Amino acid sequence: MMRTQSSTTCGSHRALSQFCSFILFGFLATTTVCEPDYPSLDWYHPQVDLLAQLQSRLTGSPNHTTFVNHLESQLQSLGLQVNSDVFQFAYNQAPQSPPQIQLNGQTIPASFYIPYSGNTDAVGVTGTLVNVINPALSSPDWSRANGSIAVLNITNPGTDGAKNLAVWPGSPAWGTLPGVPASAANIYVHNLTDAARLGVKGVIYAWQNLTLANAYGQYGPFKINYQGIPAVQVAGSVSQQIVAAANQGSTVTLTSTGQLFPNGTTRTLWTIVEGTERKNESVIISTHTDGSNVVEENGHLALLAKARELKASPPKRTTILVFLTGHLHTSGFTDKGRVMARWLSDHQDLWNGTNGNGYKALFGSCVEHLGAVQWKEDVANDLYYPTGRLDPEVIYAATEELASLFQSNWRGATPDTIRATNPLKTTAEQGGEGLPFLWSQIPEISLVTAPSWLLKIWPEDFNQTQLMDIPAAKRQVDSFLRIWEAVDILPQSGFGKLNYTRNL
Template identity: 35%
Template structure:
């Protein structure tokens, strides 16, 4: 097994590294030890927050006398205690949702795993995008009108979110949505195989018991790590930022520290013109604990302008690299076994370059999922996915990898990472770092152009129209279900 293989095995052994839990803190110390062993002075920004956790078996659902499978608890939703919450069910539809009809009841909502046209999320530096659509439950969980604070304010007892268009094995353990603050109302996800039963029960107003036995830890903490490799050339006052995050639920989300450590090792052993700042952020899965806007890296940028901002007397960042989700295998349902497992292919890379100059450089240097070729994407007007977004927002030219398999936010065990692909991707980042930190003039990295308000508004309108059209289709299905006799579990 390669060294990378051992490190991936370490992630599997640690298990889910949710923000501030023991596994997460252990990984942070692993990274700090590795950086120290390379001779770096490791700095820390400590984030204190109230952590919310559910123990195994702490989330259950019963309708009448029937136990319903739970895919996952809704993180930072709320809690019921071990006794659970018992109330009639009612179906809540619409965008935005009218929660008032569910006052005193448990609301049931239908959430579709949206297959979104790539052009709604990404732009391109070439004539076409490398993939036509993007299907990830992160999108469905964010755009399904799932603001639970409004449900709480309306007096709703709890919420059951039913997946549609997502295989049960893919839905299991999804840590979604992960961007919300504490919602103050208990909520659960149930799989598509239970959909007909739950929606029919909601239409009849059956009584259910929702249990979410969660605990809060008010004095939890997690550390963002950073270390500086000083430049030795005439441009030592210019910086290249290398960022990733440490929290994640499986061996793909997040393994970016393997790339960061490899680049830090190169920088420690080879002189370089520009100063390189390595940042391993904490809080990507608990963004409200570290910042009100942006990503976890946003908090670090706000705390340390002297390491990147041209408005200070310190370093000025002229380029950046954001490393996430390395070597992701593609999973699918095996028609023979019915199991969710690797299908022998790799996930299409979501590889951003935020200037045309860096797109050209990336095409010349990158070997990733497809050896010797790449199609770098241009950030769309509405969003730049992942921890590269804060660099983009600050107009720091950057290349960012943020591949998004269906299982990205799931507690999925097993062999998720292709070590050869991971190695090629890390080696590509190493070549990019060598170029960015070397003698090349910073104007050759290009200038980041941010979208205008009008462009953002147009992009948001297009996404909204798409989501509404998809939602109308789901409503039609639900109405048809109401007209049908009650049915048993559909194990499709």
């Protein structure tokens, strides 16, 4: 894989920043402050409609390329110079028809294929089903399925938020959170290259405690390179059917007709707006552009809103907007588990201030999954349905000072619940692409809400706009804009001291 870098009247947002400065330093403001010119709801609708039209934007796919080109055009229309990091990678095109299992003359649709596992021709591969039940993280005993098709259990555990997600003072504790199946797959689906080496013809992962409707289209894992062996996933009653067939030694034919292209191409975009006063101090705001649906990923809405503001009123500190590629195929671009780590490694002059040269980043933000609505599973009755509520926001603040800044400025998806999660004390590392900021000792505030359908590719006839509450997304974007304006004038001591010692 290669990379190349090819008073009462408000005329600007500075009035708001001036007001924020009073708040930051504890003074009472008596000056009338006008509401900033944040994007209206009318601005959001065509943006969201485009995402719904494109549907999934898998890394390097035609839809993803179209979307990246669209973002580039949007930034250029504001007069911003757009930089590109161009990557070549092995791109595995999704199967042109749904993967299938033939069992006893019956066609059983798989819930989805395992991304970058392997491909078959139209005939498929045929073999005896062999149970290799392995809920543990260690490698399965693939040798048991030599010349056969292996069947493995996989589970979708929830999270005990009170135990595993620490919060900053003043924030309500977390409750229990449902699992995200594709994220679970990142943990439980591994070593498929060993299966291929040991002569296994194919693999079927049988989900436990997951409904058929939720399992459909779950794009996971998304952190493996091409494995060379076809693998699919099933759930619900189909899982029970496949496990029973394996216990009986039944023969099946597995078909998953993707295609591997060794020279795929994709781009990360980034733009720099130089500060007017503290140009050697940088603020980095990021999101990713590849995704599975209208919410995964829509963080670009916040960055485009910020780009409009930066063009109208340049910042005091240099501000860098980064639109990452590779999130849904992380291993194709980095071995660190987050593609933002690759960008930071490639562009150290923009954040680490080595030897006094270049920029020193004082703050970072990653915006992911705006306005996500909540769906709920009833596994006992195999039902999956929207609750009519918003999914709980997951927002990380890296220092106590930034947690306080967040709590003072955030009026997000659910304004009556303002919760800042402390990434220094969680049992697992922070989710999403904001984590590399911590690895690089850059204080951050990042959003990474995680509904159970986050990595789900929905049926083509499903209207994806119903996955996103646009007014809630606007509240989140407006809140980020307030935070970023406050950050622009914050004294260095106001960011707090970050000492992050964990890593992958």
